Amino acid sequence: MFDNLSEKLDKALHVLKGHGQITEINVAETTKEVRRALLDADVNFRIAKEFTNRVKEKALGQNVLTTLQPGQLMVKIVKDELTELMGGETEGIDLSGDPSIILMSGLQGSGKTTFSGKLANFLKTKKSKKPLLVACDVYRPAAIDQLHIVGEQIGVEVYSDRENSDPIAIAKAGVAHAKAGGYNVVIIDTAGRLAVDEKMMDEISNIHSAIKPQETLFVVDSMTGQDAVNTAKAFNDVLNFDGVILTKLDGDTRGGAAISIKSVVDKPIKFIGTGEKMEAIDVFHPSRMADRILG
Numbered sequence: 001m002f003d004n005l006s007e008k009l010d011k012a013l014h015v016l017k018g019h020g021q022i023t024e025i026n027v028a029e030t031t032k033e034v035r036r037a038l039l040d041a042d043v044n045f046r047i048a049k050e051f052t053n054r055v056k057e058k059a060l061g062q063n064v065l066t067t068l069q070p071g072q073l074m075v076k077i078v079k080d081e082l083t084e085l086m087g088g089e090t091e092g093i094d095l096s097g098d099p100s101i102i103l104m105s106g107l108q109g110s111g112k113t114t115f116s117g118k119l120a121n122f123l124k125t126k127k128s129k130k131p132l133l134v135a136c137d138v139y140r141p142a143a144i145d146q147l148h149i150v151g152e153q154i155g156v157e158v159y160s161d162r163e164n165s166d167p168i169a170i171a172k173a174g175v176a177h178a179k180a181g182g183y184n185v186v187i188i189d190t191a192g193r194l195a196v197d198e199k200m201m202d203e204i205s206n207i208h209s210a211i212k213p214q215e216t217l218f219v220v221d222s223m224t225g226q227d228a229v230n231t232a233k234a235f236n237d238v239l240n241f242d243g244v245i246l247t248k249l250d251g252d253t254r255g256g257a258a259i260s261i262k263s264v265v266d267k268p269i270k271f272i273g274t275g276e277k278m279e280a281i282d283v284f285h286p287s288r289m290a291d292r293i294l295g
């Protein structure tokens with residue numbers, strides 16, 4: 001995960017660690033290298049620039065020039081700023097509803113169905129919840145089959161209605177089914193398309209208005225870098241979602257989406273997907289992620 005970025009940041013900070021005497025020029029050089037590392041990781045130019053300006057300001061403000069271990073202080077400053085950039089605090093999901101309704105949104109292939117299963121499994125095994133999965137993709141019968149397979153794998157019931165072509169009606173019926181059956185969480189998997197289009201946005205926004213979920217989560221493939229950030233913006237403009245799920249971090253060597261997404265949409269990353277298996281889900285902790293990135 002983020003190997004390229006870690007390596008480049010390590011190199012950037014290494015220069016400063018090696019210097020006996022630290023000068024303003026060294027600090028400037030280091031921050032320039034940090035900026036380059038972020039740009040290579042596919043972090044948005046403006047975010048990278050603002051980030052390094054803050055690091056530079058802090059470094060000079062905290063007398064990095066006179067401290068005994070300037071390298072360590074720089075690592076700490078970069079780590080703190082990275083943590084802040086990725087959201088600062090860990091944010092959970094709202095499970096206060098009865099049942100709590102969680103609506104999944106995102107493009108096709110982003111990992112929505114897989115994540116719906118992972119989240120149901122997480123809530124069942126770690127939070128002692130009784131979740132129900134609802135299949136609302138009325139365009140691809142294979143998507144309904146996939147959710148049923150996932151449900152069987154984790155021992156969670158899946159509500160679907162192959163005769164119905166109205167996703168809003170299915171979502172509502174799913175919630176009613178959950179209420180009647182004593183389920184306390186309903187996870188609604190919706191259809192995604194290959195690109196953002198008006199029809200999909202209308203559909204998800206109509207489902208959203210009809211069922212008023214406690215949590216609307218936007219699922220995105222972290223490997224798509226800046227595209228992930230742009231898609232997040234488009235979905236957030238329409239849905240005003242509550243949190244981001246970054247999937248496929250196991251294959252992401254760059255990390256640009258993880259670093260940029262919070263400051264673009266101002267919504268926290270809540271969970272990450274780190275593999276195809278149902279157990280490959282983690283709560284997102286900004287500071288732990290910053291630790292991992294900086295090695």
Ligand code: GDP
Pocket residue numbers: 106107108109110111112113114115192247248249250251272273274275276280
């Ligand atoms: P959907 O179209 O948004 O429902 O996406 P799917 O859940 O069908 O996922 C698309 C593909 O990505 C599938 O082959 C999944 O196994 C894979 N996938 C989903 N999440 C992850 C992840 O965190 N890591 C990896 N490596 N693959 C994932």
